[in-house]
Amino acid sequence: MKTVLVTGAYGFIGKNLVATLEELSNVKIIKYGREDTPKDLENYLSKVDFIYHLAGVNRSENILDFKNGNTSLTEDLVNILKLTGRKIPILFSSSVQAELDNPYGISKKNAEDVLLEYGKENNTNLYIYRLPNVFGKWGKPNYNSVVTTWCYNIANNLPIQISNDDKKLNLVYIDDVVDEFIAALNKCENRNHDNTFCSIKRTFHVTLDELAKMLYSFKESRKTLTMQNFNNDLQKFLYSTYLSYLPENNFSYKLKMIRDKRGWLTEFIKSKEFGQIFISQTKPGITRGNHWHHTKVEKFLVVQGEAVIKFRNIQNEDIIEYEVSDKELEVLDIPTGYTHSITNTGKLDLITLFWANEFFDSERSDTYFKEV
Known part of the structure; x- marks a missing residue:
């Protein structure tokens, strides 16, 4: 039996990961969220065999929130581990934006550096994933991703905004992310060539224009009864995601008899x-x-x-x-x-x-x- 800590357990990726981990008979889960205190974190870390560090701030009007939610929390986690002397493997959900010069990207890069230094000094296994846009159920509109926002808006008859039709998105599906994270728990992670970072094996590429057309076609399918080609995994996963944002009073539609x-x-x-x-x-x-x-x-x-x-x-x-x-x-x-x-x-x-x-x-x- 492995006991794992999931920080950010109530966020988008955290909820999906926890839901899958709960189906495993050999895993016990400890959840860490915004309501928990530093003392709680110290207590949790004394009990676990593996850390999923998913907590963080994606969007905020206050630049300090990125530092506090991404870098400082990671520093707190590492400092507690140093005091206890426990060498617990850590999986960190970073972002491709760690390569960019913006407040969010910088905070993620700094958190990576904190972990890499700690891992080197303490010979601790690290699994750092620079995730691109993740999409799937249980995301937060206007926060997690454009896919989440557009699925929610289109399903709820709200407009969407397209800044650049030809802009290409690099996407990964939440189930693929969860599968990879569980593989890492079992030391079967997918590492990049430099062995520093890990990655999700399957990615999708789509322009904003293509994405919008697909999502609107899902909405229209209730009228036309015509479905997309689900031999295409991206369309299949996007359709599953879209349906998860339907209002609860709009799950049904009538057929013409x-x-x-x-x-x-x-x-x-x-x-x-x-x-x-x-x-x-x-x-x-x-x-x-x-x-x-x-x-x-x-x-x-x-x-x-x-x-x-x-x-x-x-x-x-x-x-x-x-x-x-x-x-x-x-x-x-x-x-x-x-x-x-x-x-x-x-x-x-x-x-x-x-x-x-x-x-x-x-x-x-x-x-x-x-x-x-």
Whole structure:
């Protein structure tokens, strides 16, 4: 069992790290936050085997806050360790801005120097990560990152500001950061060539214009039902991040239900890469379909009720029948060149889930009516 201290445990990275560490059976966590005192810190450090030093100040109108929150706190931590003589490995979340000449960057660089000097003098293992823009759930808008701010604003119908469309961001996803931090706890960290700093293996690059377009497309997907290509990890992670900033009274959205004497039909979700999914309700005794396709293929899945699905190759008169029901879920593939139909043979409304490999296009529907 390892006992770890997490400073900044209630911040963006801290909350995500703690949530994952809590799922591990061999780790005990001590949390340090703004409400804790220097005496608390001294007490905590006497009990732990590893330190995640994540506490810090990212933004402030008072320049002294950077020094106090980043450099001075690190000095306090190191001074306590010197007094106790304990050689505890330290992981420090620094920033790529440590290479820049601004108050935040300078405070992070100074904190790095404090740790590097301490590590050299005391032969202590250090894991210093100069993180770029980190994005993911539980960030603080107008504080942690532009991704956090824009996700929050767009999800809450607030405007965003783009200073330079072509400015490129270097991003890392919070889950990758947490995975790397846990790897460091197990001495499997990803070190840079000079062996001084560690880094997150996977990074993403995107311009502000590309980022804005992606985030707005997530918002519009509720209307268009069209989703982005989630084979792209950046889009997948950004979508997960965006949804985490939805207002709690806006998790749901309504679908358009097309009703007629047969029942209703509604589209659920579309993707240019994946096709589309739609759902129908069919009343007892009613038949849908009696059409065929040249190229479009579909899958039928009855999730409520009983039905007979019929097929006929349009080149002959032989009819094939499949009886299906919700008693044993069974997917039917609809091959090209076969006219097909589905009939509700039960007493309940029939609910069927459909998948098609392409969007429905009224001008080129690839749908030709012919009785089975």
